[in-house]
Amino acid sequence: MSSVLDFYKYLHTIPELGHQEFKTAAFLADRLEKYGFQVTRNIGGSTGIVGIYDSKQPGPTLALRADMDALGSMVDGVVAANHTCGHDAHSSMVLAAAKELLETNAIQKGKLKILFQPAEEIGTGALSMIKAGVIDDVDIILGQHVRPYQETPMGKAAGAVYYSASTRIIAKITGLTAHGARPHLGINAIDAATAAITAVNAIHLDPALSYSAKATRFICDTSVTNVIPDEANVTWDLRAEKNSTMKQLCEFVEKAILAGAATVGATASVAIVNPIPAAEFDQTIIDVLKKSIIATLGENGLQPDIFTPGGEDFNFFKQYKPTIQAGFIGLGCDLKPGLHHPAMHFNLDALPTGVAILVHATKQILG
Numbered sequence: 192m193s194s195v196l197d198f199y200k201y202l203h204t205i206p207e208l209g210h211q212e213f214k215t216a217a218f219l220a221d222r223l224e225k226y227g228f229q230v231t232r233n234i235g236g237s238t239g240i241v242g243i244y245d246s247k248q249p250g251p252t253l254a255l256r257a258d259m260d261a262l263g264s265m266v267d268g269v270v271a272a273n274h275t276c277g278h279d280a281h282s283s284m285v286l287a288a289a290k291e292l293l294e295t296n297a298i299q300k301g302k303l304k305i306l307f308q309p310a311e312e313i314g315t316g317a318l319s320m321i322k323a324g325v326i327d328d329v330d331i332i333l334g335q336h337v338r339p340y341q342e343t344p345m346g347k348a349a350g351a352v353y354y355s356a357s358t359r360i361i362a363k364i365t366g367l368t369a370h371g372a373r374p375h376l377g378i379n380a381i382d383a384a385t386a387a388i389t390a391v392n393a394i395h396l397d398p399a400l401s402y403s404a405k406a407t408r409f410i411c412d413t414s415v416t417n418v419i420p421d422e423a424n425v426t427w428d429l430r431a432e433k434n435s436t437m438k439q440l441c442e443f444v445e446k447a448i449l450a451g452a453a454t455v456g457a458t459a460s461v462a463i464v465n466p467i468p469a470a471e472f473d474q475t476i477i478d479v480l481k482k483s484i485i486a487t488l489g490e491n492g493l494q495p496d497i498f499t500p501g502g503e504d505f506n507f508f509k510q511y512k513p514t515i516q517a518g519f520i521g522l523g524c525d526l527k528p529g530l531h532h533p534a535m536h537f538n539l540d541a542l543p544t545g546v547a548i549l550v551h552a553t554k555q556i557l558g
């Protein structure tokens with residue numbers, strides 16, 4: 192087993208959920224060690240892997256990062272792991288690039304650091320690596336994701352994927368229970384929650400900004416229908432293209448929930464859950480990646496920068512270490528019907544392309 196295709200075919204048969212990527216991590220760590228990297232396992236108390244190759248010459252530390260986890264999808268009432276986001280492809284491409292770079296003695300300066308992170312899908316994997324200090328000495332970090340065919344066709348790749356910021360806001364709305372015959376003695380939590388939803392829907396930020404805030408869950412069940420319900424729980428899903436917009440949106444949504452609930456005399460407590468920052472990249476690194484894409488796929492292979500409402504926990508690296516220079520490649524691979532679709536599939540011929548782009552970019556930085 193030595194090619195990116197071999198790696199992919201094997202990893203595809205062992206999908207594992209976030210923080211449980213035991214077999215996947217063991218395979219990747221063993222391979223890295225075999226190719227000459229100094230490997231640390233179980234990073235941050237999870238399944239994260241770091242492989243280091245030190246050229247012993249002065250120069251930057253470059254990290255190539257891939258995610259390892261599969262998605263959980265419900266099959267016959269049981270949550271089963273399934274690689275429907277292509278993280279097996281990402282791990283395979285980074286492993287193959289790492290192998291080729293050392294086999295060809297391409298690292299002439301600085302350090303190459305390979306990061307295999309767990310649990311991207313649940314948004315806690317990059318954080319577990321960051322908290323373990325793995326990016327403390329990293330100057331530049333590169334990531335890659337396979338992209339849907341509607342956005343990036345086969346034979347093309349983008350030098351930047353601008354993911355949006357995403358977060359959930361959960362509100363617990365508290366009213367006052369009363370007999371259904373005497374609503375004037377109670378405070379109906381459903382009235383309060385719908386007022387809060389209407390208030391959030393009436394938020395208008397600058398229309399030039401890209402954002403959305405919408406209620407995605409509403410729970411209110413006192414199990415009886417002849418009393419005034421005194422508690423409702425509502426979740427909103429928030430997206431924004433820029434971190435500054437997300438900050439403003441969160442403030443407005445919080446105010447709207449409290450004010451909306453207050454219109455009928457209810458109170459609300461609000462919690463921000465799973466915030467993932469928007470992408471912030473460095474132009475010098477984007478330029479490096481574009482050069483590598485053109486070298487691999489030709490001028491026509493360079494796709495314009497991608498802007499997507501999707502989230503990616505890669506963007507925590509820059510948020511926690513603003514001096515790190517970050518770049519992220521979007522790889523066209525005829526991916527259909529879409530990411531996270533149970534039948535997601537793509538053209539495996541794109542895998543060597545992804546490897547070539549990573550190898551070329553690494554050589555520009557460490558060669």
Ligand SMILES: [Zn+2]
Pocket residue numbers: 276312530531
């Ligand atoms: Zn995903």
Ligand SMILES: [Zn+2]
Pocket residue numbers: 276277278311336
């Ligand atoms: Zn993904």
